[in-house]
Amino acid sequence: MGILGSMFTGVSGLATNGLALSIIGDNIANTNTSGFKGSRAVFADVLSQASTGGSAMQIGRGSQMLGVQQLFTQGTFETTANPLDMGIDGDGFFVIKEYQGGTFYTRAGQYLLNKEGFMVSPQGLRLQGYLYNDAGNPTGAIGDINVATVNSNPNSTDTMNIQVNLDSRSTVPTAAWSVSPTTGAAPGSYNFQTNITIYDSLGNAHPVGVYFRRTSTPGQWEARIVADTGLSGSPNYVEVGGSPITVTFDTSGQLTSPLTATPISFPWVAGWGAVTPQSVNIFFGYAGNNSTQYGSPSTTIFQTQDGWTSGSLRALTVGQDGILSGVFTNGQVKNIAQVTIAKFTNPAGLTKMGRNMFAESSDSGQPAVGSPGTSGRGKILANSLEMSNI
Template identity: 55%
Template sequence: MLTSLFTGISGLNANSLALSVVGDNIANANTVGFKSSRANFGDILSQTLGGASAMQVGRGAMIIDIQKMFTQGTLETTANPLDLAIEGDGFFIVRQLNGPTYYTRAGQFRLDKDGYVVDPNGYRLQAYQMNPDGTVTGAIGDIYLAGLMSEPRATNEVKIQVNLDSRQTVPSQPWTSPSGPNLPDPNTYNFSTAITIYDSQGNPHLVYTYFVKTAANQWTAYMVYDSSSDPTNPNYTEAGSFNITFDENGRLTTDPPTSSFNFDFTPWGAAAQNVTFNFTDSTQFGSPNAVVFQTQNGYSSGNLIAVTVDQDGVISGVFTNGQVKKVAQVVLAKFVAAHNLTKVGKNLFLESYGSGNPTYGAPGTVGVGKVFANSLEASNVDLAEEFVRMIAAQRGYQANVRVITTTDNMLNELMNIVR
């Protein structure tokens, strides 16, 4: 009979511990990336009466395991581009400076004062490093965004598509190459356009293209730019010219429709450079002169103004010169037995002997999930399920109390026999 007292106590302990697990789950219902736990019950080794297995009597209950449930949480949209959520398996890797490496599902990242991407604990997010050309190196390290700049690129190609009015006549005055502070006389050309190109240091230079009709279906394009570095004292210089011809249908017949010109940018401290002008698809129709399309492939230097992250975990910087540069790629870790990871609080896990060693991979590879920016993974706690478990634990606790009080009453009756 005394055994039932200890059996009841084991039930009290087991159900109270189960209630603690439920309480922890409910308390973290709003914790980002939190993974709920489940208390698994087991019976205590039984005693045998009379040596027959059929006479085994249990010694009560115990919690044999508190199992972590790594089911997917709902993804919530946020306004922070560095808020990241994993859809699928895997963990973010964060490293404490001069400390251990942790794993987490909580993707609340931001920049610290030194320009590194960190979590709320100040631990640095780990990622594959990238070369300047945007290729992954395979080395894993911190993500550094402070001071990033987009280097300038010198223009080496200009594309201009125009329609030159077939009704135009040869100008009344012959073309004269400009030299000095004055641009060409409007009476010497039929049409002009301008485009900004960039030298090797990212300095902008305005280049004028003047179209002069020389005969039926024949035109000449002249390239003019300011060769002086003093904006108050320009020196307009002709870089060269290019003859353009059309057929009777107004289609371009010049082959190839390109020509290269040399621009001397040494007064600005930059190198001289050749720029190819491409007039592909230009036409000569009986409609007003017009620029249909023009573009060039150079740009100035730029400062970082925004950060983006794609589903492959590639972090890119957006710069003031309109360029987008890949900086790093978030790396994820996967464990064979993730439920055996050691919780250390603050949404962090540590590798354990039971979890096995991690395997690393880019999002969407080697069985790991994808990464979504401007998103956070909510807790996977199901409140309805937790309330049911709470009720079950309460009932179990109450029932075990009744076992103890009933046993006590029976012992009292036994003690009353001697009276």
């Protein structure tokens, strides 16, 4: 090898190491880039030359860069205040898609809602996931996650449970039972009253009064159900159910009847537009948690009913399984979608597209898309961002 060859050998070293410095500089520049994966240069020597003959006299011809290797080690996580920020704890990539365009993959989990209700990356690409129907059940289809039309439909009350303690020291009211059709009041004709709100098929709220009246029979009470069955502004309070419910207790103050549901029919006026009559099962407690008759002041211990009015979306949450749930103004929570994760046999073979995105290539293999936490895919960390792994 002559002087000129020696110069080219040295220049090759400067050139390859210059490329390596560019890679290092790119890594340093992206230290604070969410989801960034660092790279490293892969070097090799250049085919050697024998000055005379035989391996003992082989002289190197310099260095070359074989390629750039992507490093997909896990980065650390940073907690954020955005409920739509997500990190993948483990293998896999978020799937994002251009509108009527290509599909890309990223570890960056910064997402927000655009004006059309789509969950999008900062670049405006739409996050992909399993879609759910109005009932909050998965459809099996994968598509753009959108919350613009999501709401919580009303649900009519089917069951109400009222658990009370009725004062065993109470006396039989002297006034005969009577309820005012305009106010729902029953002065002097009951011992204890509790109120509960139920909902019809359209989500209209109907306050219901439950009046307990002591009878002359020891341990026996009458429960009378009163509701306003008229239109708004035109009250018509009536006792529903036809006849009072007989409620009895033993000498230990424990409920002996009724121990099962008592169906009550609510005859809403047709002007409400809801299903009428509406049948509701009323319980006075469940096994082990029944109403009681003790020698202490009458009180409502517990009450619940299973209906609700309509609601609009108030907040969003994301679980470790990637399920995006909506919290609604009516207090209900419903599943909206499930974020999907793509896993590759050779993630180092993905093509870098810039803007924290990768594209599938022949070297990476095809993506295996599925639910977080399944088949080796990582879990979702909500309110978190994966930082650079540099």
